[in-house]
Amino acid sequence: MSRKATPKRARAKQKRLSPQDRRQEFVAKATEFFSEEGFGGGTRDLARRLGVTQPLLYRYFPSKDDLIKEVYRTVYLEPLDTGWEKLLADRSRPVRDRLQEFYNAYTKVIFTRKWLRIYLYSGLKGLDINRWYVGVVRDKILARIIRECRHEAGLPAQNKPTPSELEMAWVFHSGIFYYGVRKYIYESPVLEDKEQMIRDALDAYLAGFERLFGAPGVARQARPAQPGRFCTQMNSALDKLPI
Numbered sequence: 001m002s003r004k005a006t007p008k009r010a011r012a013k014q015k016r017l018s019p020q021d022r023r024q025e026f027v028a029k030a031t032e033f034f035s036e037e038g039f040g041g042g043t044r045d046l047a048r049r050l051g052v053t054q055p056l057l058y059r060y061f062p063s064k065d066d067l068i069k070e071v072y073r074t075v076y077l078e079p080l081d082t083g084w085e086k087l088l089a090d091r092s093r094p095v096r097d098r099l100q101e102f103y104n105a106y107t108k109v110i111f112t113r114k115w116l117r118i119y120l121y122s123g124l125k126g127l128d129i130n131r132w133y134v135g136v137v138r139d140k141i142l143a144r145i146i147r148e149c150r151h152e153a154g155l156p157a158q159n160k161p162t163p164s165e166l167e168m169a170w171v172f173h174s175g176i177f178y179y180g181v182r183k184y185i186y187e188s189p190v191l192e193d194k195e196q197m198i199r200d201a202l203d204a205y206l207a208g209f210e211r212l213f214g215a216p217g218v219a220r221q222a223r224p225a226q227p228g229r230f231c232t233q234m235n236s237a238l239d240k241l242p243i
Contacts, residue, residue, distance in 0.1 A: 026050055077136070084105065085140060120185065146169055149209050176197070
């Protein structure tokens with residue numbers, strides 16, 4: 001009798017999850033699964049990893065694509081702080097200070113092995129996650145950065161960035177992103193002071209933007225007393241350009 005009673009007691013101790021909690025659990029475990037295995041596995045393997053049957057998984061997510069979209073929403077969209085756009089648009093502060101604070105916070109979100117692996121796997125698989133996120137970065141982050149840089153450089157407002165402005169912003173942003181790839185995916189040596197890396201990247205970007213797009217005759221803002229090392233190197237290189 002005692003042997004038969006044990007399973008009943010064990011089952012009684014199991015917590016019964018609400019549908020919403022069960023859904024969140026599926027998304028969290030699916031995120032781990034995709035970050036480790038990529039997106040090539042079928043729903044049968046995924047259900048086995050989740051510890052449920054395929055029919056139960058389909059009750060919450062009718063297709064694998066539906067589950068991937070929910071992972072995208074929770075991993076890539078929810079962590080984007082709605083206050084970041086307000087921070088970038090705060091013209092009571094120098095644009096450099098705003099960008100430094102923004103990228104310090106932004107990299108805390110994206111510089112994880114799980115975030116980066118899912119992003120890279122989805123790109124290799126040709127999924128829409130990358131295209132969706134690239135659109136968010138372009139429209140919500142880079143366009144705002146360019147707008148604020150133009151304002152500080154004394155340039156007139158415009159409806160959208162020029163192709164050259166946008167490409168230059170992508171080079172800057174992608175350099176910071178690739179620092180995370182080298183550190184957390186390739187496990188290569190990097191400058192351990194992440195904030196210094198961001199300062200140096202900002203020095204290079206802002207110096208280049210001012211030189212290439214700044215309005216003639218507009219006085220430059222005073223730079224920090226101790227600029228980053230990269231800024232000095234970039235300014236020296238820019239002075240040699242045939243512009």
